[in-house]
Amino acid sequence: MSQKLATLQAALESVLGDQIKRLDLVKGELTLTVSAANYHAICQTLRDHAELRFEQLIDLCGMDYSQYKDGAESIYADGPRFAVVIHLLSLSKNWRLRLRVFALDDDFPIVASVNDIWNAANWFEREAFDLYGIVFDGHVDLRRILTDYGFIGHPFRKDFPTTGYVEMRYDPDQKRVIYQPVTIEPREITPRIIREDNYGGLH
Template sequence: MTTFAIAPEVLRDTISAALGDKVASIKVALGEVTVTVKADAYLEAMEALRDAPGCKFEQLIDICGMDYSAWRDTEWDGPRYCAVSHLLSVSLNQRVRVKVFCPDDDFPVIPSVMHIWNSANWFEREAFDLYGIVFDGHVDLRRILTDYGFIGHPFRKDFPLSGHVEMRYDEELRRVVYQPVTIEPREVTPRIIREENYGGLQ
């Protein structure tokens, strides 16, 4: 028997009823439901999304970090760091996006959801590595994409485009060495050349 997805407005209302006062905001845009949950109710909300009738989000598809410090080139009024999860219910054929903001910009911490979905392991490590978001309760929160000695978190909007250090092979020492970046940052604007009447345009 084929199960068809319900209308996003119906899913929004179902999730809102299941989470109650754990919801900070919930909306439908472009046919997708996005729910922002309160940081102090994050774990309870995620467990409810997995277990509640009408939700049954058995799978965690992704977790990523976000840095809102320069959101849409305007001044952002709110916490800087956010973790965004995408959940899938195979049994009910529905999806939801869940956002939670870290309460402290200087030390962004939220609970790990590894005990709810074990697929969170590497996703949370990636968000930690790239954004510096600490997932409290994670069993092995190490960097996963950058080098062991890497300094900083490269997806933060205040991280320099050229980075802080570079590595090269030293012929005399016969090994790889690290040194301060010697590349001067520059902005490159691509030059676009089109033939006359390209694509039928005048």
């Protein structure tokens, strides 16, 4: 671990104390895991505390850990299914942090919005809502951003079918776009292998 990361780790442990659920060094970057109950307050502290000063949110995404349950060695095997991961940058301190929070309810995943702390979170949270169905409590305009408004389901969930649930087409009689059940039948395609004994003129 570099001196800069060691300094950041010490600052996080000093400022956040027992609010830290996990603090791991992953791919040369610290990953801080916190509880959903403390998430918003911790984000405020990460931005405002003089020893941390994470002024900028670079990225925010949803995660679906459901298939991690298949791997016995995974640390996520028995945990909640959905998480939100954000990447933060301190311009004044010149360091980065990965922050993760798990939504406690797999059926209705919800975490606090941090749009009031970093306004860059606005569209990122809408994207995580659209693709994973994670609800951001307190977001002022939480609606789909990538799929259309009549879309059913959340396409980045591991159990979402590749064909989707509905398809849309233009109906010339009604003169509008309509939605209907998917007409594609799922099938397994086995590639055909062609072998030639003298392929390329070799014998």
